Amino acid sequence: MVQRLVFAGLMILVGVGCQTTSQRSASSLPAPTFDAPPVTLRAAVPPPPPAAPTQAVSASGQANPSSGVPRGWAPPVKARPWRWIVIHHSATDHGGAKAFDKMHRDKGWDELGYHFVIGNGTDTPDGMVEVGSRWPKQKYGAHCKTPDNRYNEYGIGICLVGNFDNTRPTPAQMKALARLTAYLMQTYRIPASRVIGHGDAKPTDCPGHNMSVASVRRMAQAIVDSGAATDPALARGSAGSIGNASANQ
Ligand SMILES: [Zn+2]
Structure with missing residues (x-):
């Protein structure tokens, strides 16, 4: 032998x-x-097996979305010059980053097309933010194809689990989305006017007629204005401060 x-x-x-x-x-x-x-x-000795899809997705969301800025949200490499935040729904009743990663790979895509996924209590806890495998690499998205591909190139794709043509995003999902959006707006100097739904970029029903992108803009802007977008202490709900409106420009 x-x-x-x-x-x-x-x-x-x-x-x-x-x-x-x-x-x-x-x-x-x-x-x-x-x-x-x-x-x-x-x-x-055989080489190590290729990374399983589960390892390609790091669930760096947290049980309590208001407990500070999760480390996974800040990528370890130079930031891509992001210009939009594009909101999606999964159009499925359940799921999470792992399931969608597999779904996208099965379609022949490189990996999960979104940068973030926000759970609805099915595959992952309600309101939990999962960081997709593209984000730490600051890789272009695969979530919003248009002729010039600008929303894939420079749009941060956030997907909420659920079909918002039939149901509504949960309060925890909306809170997490506002929090994440505010952080991204503040960090990448993206104005609220560039927080859009998938359907604002191209003809599609996504993110469902029960998702109010206007509400997301309003909620996220309020967090930015309170100064809590990137401040863990303030994000825990303590007193606000003079708003930093630089992201509005
Ligand atoms: Zn979409």
Whole structure:
């Protein structure tokens, strides 16, 4: 058995080696030696499996959406020059980032198309913000295709779980959405007028006729004006301060 492993390891070494080398030397290779040093065995260890979809999505939302700015919201790389925030509904009764990631990959997409997903108490807790795998990389979105692709290139895609043609977003979802939107508006200097629904960018029913984007703009702007958009202490509900309206420009 050990000998077979060693032999397999050698074959793998030959197989993964530089092509020109293996082609040139295939006939001149020494015969496999079955008492090769143990280090050869390490080549027989299979590489780690590719990351599962669940690992591609980090659920850095929090049980209590008002407990400060979650670290996952601030990407570890240089920010993309975001210009819009685009709101979607999933048009499904249930789901979460993991389920939608699979759905999008099954369609042949690279990964979850949205940057954030806000749960409705089915797959994830009601109002929980999940950070999609694109966000830490500051990668363009795949949620709002238009001829010039500007909303995918420079639009942050937020999807709320639910079908808002049939139901309404839950209060916890709206609170989390306002909080996240305010944070993004403040951080990327996006004015409320550039917080839009998917249907504002192209003909689609998304995010459903029961989703009021105007309400989201109003709620998010109030948080920005209170100075709580990026301040964990203020976000916990303590006294407000003089509003920072720089994001309105
Ligand atoms: Zn949409």
